[in-house]
Amino acid sequence: MASFNKVILIGNMTADPELKQTQSGLSVCSFSIAVNRRYTKGSEQGQQTVDFINVVCWRQNAEFVSRYFKKGNPILICGQLQTRKWQDNNGQTRITTEVVADEATFVAPANQNGVAPQQEAGSYTPEAYGAPTFQTGGAASFEEIPNDESLPF
Numbered sequence: 001m002a003s004f005n006k007v008i009l010i011g012n013m014t015a016d017p018e019l020k021q022t023q024s025g026l027s028v029c030s031f032s033i034a035v036n037r038r039y040t041k042g043s044e045q046g047q048q049t050v051d052f053i054n055v056v057c058w059r060q061n062a063e064f065v066s067r068y069f070k071k072g073n074p075i076l077i078c079g080q081l082q083t084r085k086w087q088d089n090n091g092q093t094r095i096t097t098e099v100v101a102d103e104a105t106f107v108a109p110a111n112q113n114g115v116a117p118q119q120e121a122g123s124y125t126p127e128a129y130g131a132p133t134f135q136t137g138g139a140a141s142f143e144e145i146p147n148d149e150s151l152p153f
Helices: 059-068
Strands: 007-013 018-021 027-041 044-058 074-087 093-106
Touching: 018 059, 027 059, 044 059, 044 074, 059 093
Parallel strands: 044 093
Antiparallel strands: 007 027, 007 074, 018 027, 027 044, 074 093
């Protein structure tokens, strides 16, 4: 039987991420995100609640998230659900479910109308990084081909 475990979430960081090192030197970052969820209760449609989801990143993803994300920042997470079970110091069995993130990336914040801004001051532009620019002239900038019958296709 085939199985599939993929989670894609967009939410806001609920606190600054915590970066730690394992005993073997691997970077691990844990944080939680707040994700809005709509539901229907009886005849009331469009009710909204917030889910707080724990996320764990490893290695380069952990360092990336801890360096570039802070409390309140929107973030997109792709990963898998994982359930862990352990004994605490009092001998009680504890269980947690979290998302182990394979990818974490930036999300453009929406303006007050819910639309992502096209261009803001300080945002990425190809010209600012030396990318080539292309002229967008009219039809006169293209070479005229007098006879289509000579083309091989």
